[in-house]
Amino acid sequence: MNLVDRAFGASEFSDAEEPGIFTWELATDKVYADSALANLFGLDPEQTLTGLPVIRYLDRIHPDDKPSVAKAISESVITGNPYRCDYRVFDRSGQIVAVAALGRCFRDEDGNPSQYAGIVFPTNDHVQQDELSAHCSAALKIARSSGLQATADALEAILKELAKPMPSDVAQVH
Structure with a gap:
């Protein structure tokens, strides 16, 4: 696959394996994500492109993993340190998908947390x-x-x- 295919939508991943990217605008609590992330989290791709509250994503995380994920995200927002977490989500069919997430919180000129960006990709740990x-x-x-x-x-x-x-x-x- 050539660089143009990779840059403009063609993928060597299947839909279930494709990593998804997101940005979270903290002031509005809206997460904007691509269709790959929508597929991983079992959400509507049209809605993820126009932004959804972060709780909609958190609701798709396995209940046993949710507390540690929420804590890791909170710590990243507070400290500004990079975030790395492995957890499980439910896709649209209700199947569990093991994922790894990487992200970072960015601050405005006054030093206040303003934007959070990252990537989530399936790890296939539960195949x-x-x-x-x-x-x-x-x-x-x-x-x-x-x-x-x-x-x-x-x-x-x-x-x-x-x-x-x-x-x-x-x-x-x-």
Whole structure:
């Protein structure tokens, strides 16, 4: 792929793998993002281009990861230090996508935080677990349609267990 293709929209990434960029205007609490970030976070691309409140993005973060992500972003805004965080988000289909985010808060001439910019990209850390979950979900549908309630109950328990964060899966702030 040539440089022009890369600069003007062609990508070597699939839609699910494409990194997304954003800017957050702190005074208005609006995050402006490209369609790649919209896809990662399961949001409407037209709305992300015209700006959404930051809470709309935070709502798409896995509940177990949300506190550490919010803390890392807050610390970056307060200190001006770069932000780097690994966490999980829910895409449009409700699937969990492991991502890494990098960003930085910029200040106005008076030293007040004003703009925050960054990039979020999928890390594929959960590919095997997601595949296992997908197979278990398919087996659950078959068990239910076949009237195998004990098997369906067991598969539901497995899916609940797979949804729990594993020690290596929890959000890590760097």
